[in-house]
Amino acid sequence: MLDIKLIREHSPRVKDSLASRGAGDDLKVDELLELDARRRSLLAEVETSRAKRNQESKAIGSLLKEKRHEEAEQLKREMRSLGEKIADLEARLTGLKATEDELMLTIPNLPHESVARGASTEDNPLIREWGEQRSHDFPLEDHLTLCERLKLVDFVRGAKLAGSGFPLYTGWGARLERALIQYMLQLHTSEHRYVEVSPPFVVTRDCMEGVGQFPKFVDQAYAVQEGEDAETLGKLWLVPTAEAPVANIHREEILPYEALPIRYCAYSPCFRAEAGAAGVGTRGMIRMHQFDKVELIKVVAPEESYEELESMVQDAERVLKRLELRYRVIMLCTGDLGFGSAKTYDIEVWAPGQGDWLEVSSCSNCEDFQARRMALRYKAPDKQNRFPHLLNGSGTALARLFVALVETHQQPDGSILIPEALRSSLQADRLTSD
RNA sequence: GGAAGGGUGGCUGAGUUGGUUUAAAGCACCUGAUUCGAAAUCAGGCGUACGCUACAAACGUGCCGCGGGUUCGAAUCCCGCCCCUUCCGCCA
Numbered sequence: 402m403l404d405i406k407l408i409r410e411h412s413p414r415v416k417d418s419l420a421s422r423g424a425g426d427d428l429k430v431d432e433l434l435e436l437d438a439r440r441r442s443l444l445a446e447v448e449t450s451r452a453k454r455n456q457e458s459k460a461i462g463s464l465l466k467e468k469r470h471e472e473a474e475q476l477k478r479e480m481r482s483l484g485e486k487i488a489d490l491e492a493r494l495t496g497l498k499a500t501e502d503e504l505m506l507t508i509p510n511l512p513h514e515s516v517a518r519g520a521s522t523e524d525n526p527l528i529r530e531w532g533e534q535r536s537h538d539f540p541l542e543d544h545l546t547l548c549e550r551l552k553l554v555d556f557v558r559g560a561k562l563a564g565s566g567f568p569l570y571t572g573w574g575a576r577l578e579r580a581l582i583q584y585m586l587q588l589h590t591s592e593h594r595y596v597e598v599s600p601p602f603v604v605t606r607d608c609m610e611g612v613g614q615f616p617k618f619v620d621q622a623y624a625v626q627e628g629e630d631a632e633t634l635g636k637l638w639l640v641p642t643a644e645a646p647v648a649n650i651h652r653e654e655i656l657p658y659e660a661l662p663i664r665y666c667a668y669s670p671c672f673r674a675e676a677g678a679a680g681v682g683t684r685g686m687i688r689m690h691q692f693d694k695v696e697l698i699k700v701v702a703p704e705e706s707y708e709e710l711e712s713m714v715q716d717a718e719r720v721l722k723r724l725e726l727r728y729r730v731i732m733l734c735t736g737d738l739g740f741g742s743a744k745t746y747d748i749e750v751w752a753p754g755q756g757d758w759l760e761v762s763s764c765s766n767c768e769d770f771q772a773r774r775m776a777l778r779y780k781a782p783d784k785q786n787r788f789p790h791l792l793n794g795s796g797t798a799l800a801r802l803f804v805a806l807v808e809t810h811q812q813p814d815g816s817i818l819i820p821e822a823l824r825s826s827l828q829a830d831r832l833t834s835d
Numbered sequence: 836g837g838a839a840g841g842g843u844g845g846c847u848g849a850g851u852u853g854g855u856u857u858a859a860a861g862c863a864c865c866u867g868a869u870u871c872g873a874a875a876u877c878a879g880g881c882g883u884a885c886g887c888u889a890c891a892a893a894c895g896u897g898c899c900g901c902g903g904g905u906u907c908g909a910a911u912c913c914c915g916c917c918c919c920u921u922c923c924g925c926c927a
Contacts, residue, residue: 483907
């Protein structure tokens with residue numbers, strides 16, 4: 402959520418910034434300002450009337466104490482009609498407020514000034530690239546073939562259980578998945594100083610709103626209900642990312658300054674309905690309804706957030722370096738930026754079997770956008786309550802990492818050589834078809 | 836799921852026959868005085884959001900778990916919900 406005061410006082414700048422995203426959200430600003438002005442004038446009216454009522458009610462108390470019953474009754478009658486007027490005004494105010502809040506929740510964050518202006522993925526600047534494209538002097542297999550031949554994933558039976566997009570990892574595939582999770586958590590907790598948390602895999606609507614998933618992306622989420630009781634439908638939602646629970650851990654709190662920066666890492670499965678995305682480049686494990694992910698979350702003082710964003714990207718990159726995977730880092734341009742983000746770096750890993758880059762991490766600084774939505778604040782050294790900046794990043798997403806790993810490290814003999822860093826948690830050096 | 840008890844400002848904790856309690860008091864904290872310095876003591880300050888404003892002060896409004904209701908007036912009465920504690924039941 403943006404700061405309404407910022408919108409009021411610098412509407413041209415806000416509009417320009419929103420326009421750079423290209424989604425037309427700048428057009429909402431005038432509507433919002435108009436609503437806001439009406440709301441405030443109504444609020445002033447309500448408050449003046451309430452002040453009057455408070456004052457006169459006290460007077461009634463005094464009159465009764467002095468046994469001046471008739472005067473008291475007269476005043477009561479007056480206050481009764483004032484009360485009706487207030488109720489009427491309040492109802493209108495509540496309506497206006499609800500409309501304004503709703504609109505506020507649909508306005509995305511403002512891109513940071515350092516973000517490249519652009520319209521689409523085409524305009525995303527390349528920041529850096531790591532690793533060489535290996536020359537394979539044997540025919541490459543893609544992950545689907547590899548997974549089938551080595552019995553790592555059973556797509557057919559996974560689909561039988563839950564429909565397409567729900568993988569069933571089997572044997573060494575399941576062990577590899579688990580080893581990757583273990584390896585990443587280990588790296589982030591012991592070398593990057595994140596505190597591991599293991600959150601609920603369902604969250605309330607408030608949490609989804611807090612991180613900016615709702616209202617815009619409701620259609621992408623799975624709602625749950627208790628048994629067949631439709632009353633409970635939508636009370637809880639499957640997490641689309643561990644960001645949803647973890648970023649909300651301190652919602653509605655005022656954190657002491659010394660508590661910052663807070664760095665959390667968490668594993669969770671991620672559930673995405675992917676409505677409207679089916680069929681487009683979705684072969685194999687590239688786009689799934691369920692995938693595993695290790696997520697990084699930071700709560701930091703505003704003045705440190707961009708520094709923290711850079712280090713978060715490097716934390717995620719280290720995962721890929723250690724796994725000896727070629728990758729590149731790109732910056733999302735204004736037109737490609739996510740709803741709540743002010744600046745985002747994507748990390749894409751090279752998948753030789755696909756002949757393409759796969760996004761395995763997205764690291765964003767949401768600044769105070771989410772903190773406002775979830776009423777998360779910290780007590781600044783000057784004693785003021787301020788909104789901290791929230792950052793989230795994948796460190797990293799598993800299914801695509803799995804793909805890149807098996808495709809990159811496949812050997813001429815049909816086996817997959819496990820990179821050094823992963824061997825202890827996997828308890829194997831090589832995956833073969835035996 | 837059932838029963839009982841409880842949710843008050845950073846903490847402790849008064850206040851529940853509705854009305855000078857404008858949420859007492861203490862602790863903690865901040866400023867000043869005293870002191871060589873500190874402790875102790877004394878004086879003052881000290882919740883939060885919003886509105887109005889110069890993003891000042893002052894003032895106003897809301898907030899005593901959340902949401903409704905009764906009333907001229909609700910921390911206080913009524914209804915619904917949430918959470919916590921204890922016990923019981925069920926269950927991995």
